[in-house]
Structures are given as structure tokens and as C-alpha cells.
Amino acid sequence: MAPLKGQEPVLPADRALVFVGFMGAGKTTAARRLAKRFGVPVHDADAAIAEHAGMPIDRCFGELGESGFRALEERLVGEALEQTQGGIYSLGGGALHSARIRAALRRHTTVLLDVDVNTAWERAAGRGRPLARDPQEFRDLYIRRRPMYMAAADVVIPADRRDRIDDALPSILALHDAPHGTRLLWATSTSGDYPVFVGRDLLGAALSPVPGNGYLVTDDQVGPRYAQRLGDSLETITIPAGETHKTLQTAESVWIALGERGMTQSDHLVALGGGVVGDLAGFVAATYQRGVPIVQVPTTLVSQVDSAYGGKTGVDLPSAKNYVGAYHQPSSVVVDVDTLATLPREEAAAGYAEVVKTALIAGGHLWERVRSGDEPDADMIFECARTKLAVVSLDERDGGVRQVLNLGHTVGHAIETVTRYAMFRHGEAVGLGLLAALRLSGQEALRDEVAALLAAQGLPIQLTPGAVDVDAVVLATARDKKRRSGAPVPFVLLDAPGAARPGCQVGDDDLRAAVAELAQRRGATA
Structure with a gap:
């Protein structure tokens, strides 16, 4: 202990x-x-x-x-x-x-x-x-x-x-x-360090002490399955599942519940769920009484390999994704890979897109494992988390190198926004965004390889013709939160696995052609 x-x-x-x-x-x-x-x-x-x-x-x-x-x-x-x-x-x-x-x-x-x-x-x-x-x-x-x-x-x-x-x-x-096989990553950033535990049977394990009373934020799908394993001492607040509920209205309901239950600055939150729960609960923790500690307990592949780390929290607006948020590093992250066994196949596949993205950024051994068709396991999740945390340690606030983590996300977020977060899971949209980014990078062979990896997991590699307005997606990229006043939205392009370039400018015609190709491609799986 x-x-x-x-x-x-x-x-x-x-x-x-x-x-x-x-x-x-x-x-x-x-x-x-x-x-x-x-x-x-x-x-x-x-x-x-x-x-x-x-x-x-x-x-x-x-x-x-x-x-x-x-x-x-x-x-x-x-x-x-x-x-x-x-x-x-x-x-x-x-x-x-x-x-x-x-x-x-x-x-x-x-x-x-x-x-x-x-x-x-x-x-x-x-x-x-x-x-x-x-x-x-x-x-x-x-x-x-x-x-x-x-x-x-x-x-x-x-x-x-x-x-x-x-x-x-x-x-x-x-x-x-800790349970046998548990591994530890030590995450570092300008505003604080914290442990990341990765292993099996970790829910409820006494790994790192946290202050005060605990308040659990989870959703109506994950909570009934796993909340009890965290112990009886946590007061539970349940929100509806899904990206459509990652809103200010939902955050307000959690703030009100915490206030009514008497949470103070000496207490802490626990976020049990996927990326939506982690982002929203993290935002609540960053803003409730100007900041309380939070323990992230991610239960989906996308959150275990990406969103639970790095301190980006936020909610969506109808006009754009993650437009309201704050940087708020967790006090610890507990990754129990056993929770992936109960994920629906579609959710696991959506998380796989983030694995591919991270491997493209990392290159080397991680990319070789992914391109060979290896299924995500505890070691791959551990290496994905290490890759992201290494980037965050250099640039916590997205001022430079951290932007490489947005590979595929500019077009991906635009697709989510245009479809009102209802047609594609986040990972599905990121997968499509990766294909657009690789086309913009001039990496045709790599694009085909990534498309095959995504399709093998049952992920979409095309926009259903007529169902998504190409021009609306292109327009939505211009509202990406990374843009700066008077300047075009910067893109992340890839010279090769392990060689991502942030801050790249992309011509309007090239962008439209890359998005239009997604709507023209044939033979994809959905």
C-alpha cells in the first residue's frame, strides 16, 4: 500500500x-x-x-x-x-x-x-x-x-x-x-507530476492516497457495471452516456450536485468512464471551487491510450468540439485493462483509431507492432500512454510540439461537429481525419496501409456520399480551437511514422480535395 x-x-x-x-x-x-x-x-x-x-x-x-x-x-x-x-x-x-x-x-x-x-x-x-x-x-x-x-x-x-x-x-x-503485472508510468508536466498505473484488476486497489472525501462521476452505462468495485465510500453522480451530453448543461448539473452534497476543496473527484466522462469530470474538477484533485479511471480504449492523460478537459458547443475547457492535470490515472473486455466491438474499434494515431506519431517499435496487426494489449496501451506523456512533458499547454497529438483531429473534429456528434464515434471521426491528413501529407502508400488497418477493425474509411456535406466539413475546420486570430488553422502533417510536423498550412483546394476523397472512396466497410 x-x-x-x-x-x-x-x-x-x-x-x-x-x-x-x-x-x-x-x-x-x-x-x-x-x-x-x-x-x-x-x-x-x-x-x-x-x-x-x-x-x-x-x-x-x-x-x-x-x-x-x-x-x-x-x-x-x-x-x-x-x-x-x-x-x-x-x-x-x-x-x-x-x-x-x-x-x-x-x-x-x-x-x-x-x-x-x-x-x-x-x-x-x-x-x-x-x-x-x-x-x-x-x-x-x-x-x-x-x-x-x-x-x-x-x-x-x-x-x-x-x-x-x-x-x-x-x-x-x-x-x-498491487496486482501482479501492474506497471507504473511517472507523468511530468510544468504544473505537476502524477502516477499512471496500468494493469489488471486495479479497480479498488489502494495505489496512491488522495485527499478528503471522494465523489464519483460516471455515466449510466459504466456506473452500473463498475462503480461498486471502487468501494462504498464514494458518493456517485451519474450523467447520461454519449458525446451529445458533453455539454455545459451536464457540467452544471454535476457542479450543482457537488455543491448540494457538500464537496469542499479538500476533497477529490474520481472520473470512471470513457473520454466523455473523463473530459467533463476533469472540467468540473478544474472549475469547481477553482479546482479540486481528480483521479482518472478510464474504461474505454480511446481513454486508456489517449484522453485520460495530459490534463486537457472540456465540453462541446454546438458550433465546435471542446470549445470550453481548462488544463487540469489529474492527481493519478488508474488503467484497468480488464474493463476493455466488456466494451462493445464498435467502441473498441473506435479506440483503435487513437492507437494508430499514436503509433504514427511515435514511429519505431510501436508503429511496427501496430502495422503488423497486433491487437491492443496492456503493453501497447502502456507504450501509447508513454508516447503521449513524453510529448506533454515538453509542451503542456499546446504551444508547439504537443500539437502533433492532434494528427487527424482537425478534420475529425470538423466531421463530428457537422454531424452533431451523432453519426460517428470520436475514434471513427479521427480515423477519417487520419486518412485526410495522410493525403495532405502526400503519403499515399501510408494512407492505404492505414486505411487497411482501420477497415480490418470495421472502422469507416469513407463518408457516406450525400450524408455529410463536404463543404460544411471544410468550413468547420476553420473554426477549430487551434486557430489564431488572422491566421489559417494549422494542420499536423506526417513525413513518415515518427516524423510529424505541427503548424503546417494547407491550401483550401487541397483540403477540400482530401475531404472530398473521403466521400468518393469505394469498397469501405462501415
Whole structure:
């Protein structure tokens, strides 16, 4: 269980905290920081290898060669992790190449310090590291190792600040009592950090303490199924399900209910449901008594991979989507992937469009998994969330790079607005918007590939001819909330998976042609 506020955390006696990551991630520094805090020794793998070999680590690597070094590393580190019951360990950047070490880590809590490649190079180059001499080889090695780190990690923490580990520690230790297989992402932003737990059977699990009394906001479809599993202490407020109810009128009904029930600033909200519930409850939390904490408990694929993170909250106006809102980061996010088992197939498919969008933004291993046809699972959801949170950490308020997360959304939101949020689910509209964005990007082969992925899930890849006014959709894009006075609406275009460009200008004729193509395409599934 997470320690209560003011209590000092206690290290588990039956498992070690093991820091892993690429060169320059700060593994040794983080391990020493925690060891000093708890008054225990640090077990540094590189130091142990150097002591055993009787020479500095770079010389050892040079004399033994990489294969000889890895064999020695595997024997010493594998044996230590297999025998230890607790403590704090720091491993070398290449240790996870060993199957023996990866297997030994399953007994422990593996903490990945997630460093970007440019920062890693700045920290590692010129310090005698044998694998940090050529920048391109360094970058290639980083790309090859990244999936290995992610697969092994129970915890992922950005490595940009040394004190991140202090803030995240209570949540890391909470994994000790969490259901088996639970993983932790540490989300960072200018206005605050918070834990994201991803796993199974998490509803009702005691993962992170929240202040005061709890008030639950859910809808009339999710609430009857899952609200009871969160415990009897939450006062429940139920709203009608569906995007058509993500309005100021619904928000007002929740504000009034909270006031009548006596909620104060020392209490908190819990949002149980999909993107509509999360957006609306988040907006209510941002504005009720000028802000109260909120725990997001997303139950749909679209909310688990995208909307529950990053602090964007809001409601729709008849003229445009998400026109009234606020930035309000959650105090924690609890993702129980078991809730996806009860999703209607159409809702799961709609969430898949956001998976494709995120994979196109991320590129690399995530895109390779998606394009191969892998179905979304806990690991894919975890990686989608990590991708979004990495972007948000750089630009919380949508001033620049965060706009890449709007890939496909400009046309998608316009389609939702024109059809009054009644003809397409959000993910369905985003899927159509992705196809338009890829056409505008000149990525014809990629567009066809994405269309095939969407169609395989039963998602629409065309607008029913005559049912949606193409000119009305084009006009609605001009009212997108990203526009600035006197300037055209910026679009996100894609040069290749992993290479999205925000702030792009698109000609009127090109935009109309891309939207019109959606209404002309044949052979699509609905």
C-alpha cells in the first residue's frame, strides 16, 4: 500500500529496486540517492565488474571485447539478482541483452530511467565510454535497445531531473501490493507530476492516497457495471452516456450536485468512464471551487491510450468540439485493462483509431507492432500512454510540439461537429481525419496501409456520399480551437511514422480535395 502523506516509505524486504536504462540516464546517481535516503549500500553492476576484473570498466571492455565483457556481466549480475532478496541495484546500459539477467529481474522491481537520445549523448560522450564515440552509432544503439528496456520495465520515469525519483518513490513502492503485472508510468508536466498505473484488476486497489472525501462521476452505462468495485465510500453522480451530453448543461448539473452534497476543496473527484466522462469530470474538477484533485479511471480504449492523460478537459458547443475547457492535470490515472473486455466491438474499434494515431506519431517499435496487426494489449496501451506523456512533458499547454497529438483531429473534429456528434464515434471521426491528413501529407502508400488497418477493425474509411456535406466539413475546420486570430488553422502533417510536423498550412483546394476523397472512396466497410 502507498504510504500516507508524511510517512517515510519502507523498502520491501523481498525484492530489489533495480535501475536500468541507456548510457547517461543517471542510473547510478538515482540508486545512490535512494541508498543514502534509506541508509543502505548501492550494488552498482559496473563497479562490481571493475572490482572483479581489477581494472577500470572501459579498459575491461577493451581487453575482453564486448562478447567477453557481456559474459562476465551476465555471470556476476545474474548471480547477484538471483540471490538477493532486496536492496538497490544499478545495471549497465547493455545488461539487458542477457536472457539470464532479464529472467532474474522478474523477481524485482525494474525502474527504467527514460532518457532521450540527445540528452544521453550530451551526458555520455567524451567520458571514456567505449560505445559513446560515434554519434550515429550511438543513436542506432539507442534505437535498438529501447524496446528491450521498455519490455523489462515495471516503472518508467523521465530521466530529466534527479529528484524525480523522490516524488515517484511512494508510487513505486505501491507496486509491491498491487496486482501482479501492474506497471507504473511517472507523468511530468510544468504544473505537476502524477502516477499512471496500468494493469489488471486495479479497480479498488489502494495505489496512491488522495485527499478528503471522494465523489464519483460516471455515466449510466459504466456506473452500473463498475462503480461498486471502487468501494462504498464514494458518493456517485451519474450523467447520461454519449458525446451529445458533453455539454455545459451536464457540467452544471454535476457542479450543482457537488455543491448540494457538500464537496469542499479538500476533497477529490474520481472520473470512471470513457473520454466523455473523463473530459467533463476533469472540467468540473478544474472549475469547481477553482479546482479540486481528480483521479482518472478510464474504461474505454480511446481513454486508456489517449484522453485520460495530459490534463486537457472540456465540453462541446454546438458550433465546435471542446470549445470550453481548462488544463487540469489529474492527481493519478488508474488503467484497468480488464474493463476493455466488456466494451462493445464498435467502441473498441473506435479506440483503435487513437492507437494508430499514436503509433504514427511515435514511429519505431510501436508503429511496427501496430502495422503488423497486433491487437491492443496492456503493453501497447502502456507504450501509447508513454508516447503521449513524453510529448506533454515538453509542451503542456499546446504551444508547439504537443500539437502533433492532434494528427487527424482537425478534420475529425470538423466531421463530428457537422454531424452533431451523432453519426460517428470520436475514434471513427479521427480515423477519417487520419486518412485526410495522410493525403495532405502526400503519403499515399501510408494512407492505404492505414486505411487497411482501420477497415480490418470495421472502422469507416469513407463518408457516406450525400450524408455529410463536404463543404460544411471544410468550413468547420476553420473554426477549430487551434486557430489564431488572422491566421489559417494549422494542420499536423506526417513525413513518415515518427516524423510529424505541427503548424503546417494547407491550401483550401487541397483540403477540400482530401475531404472530398473521403466521400468518393469505394469498397469501405462501415
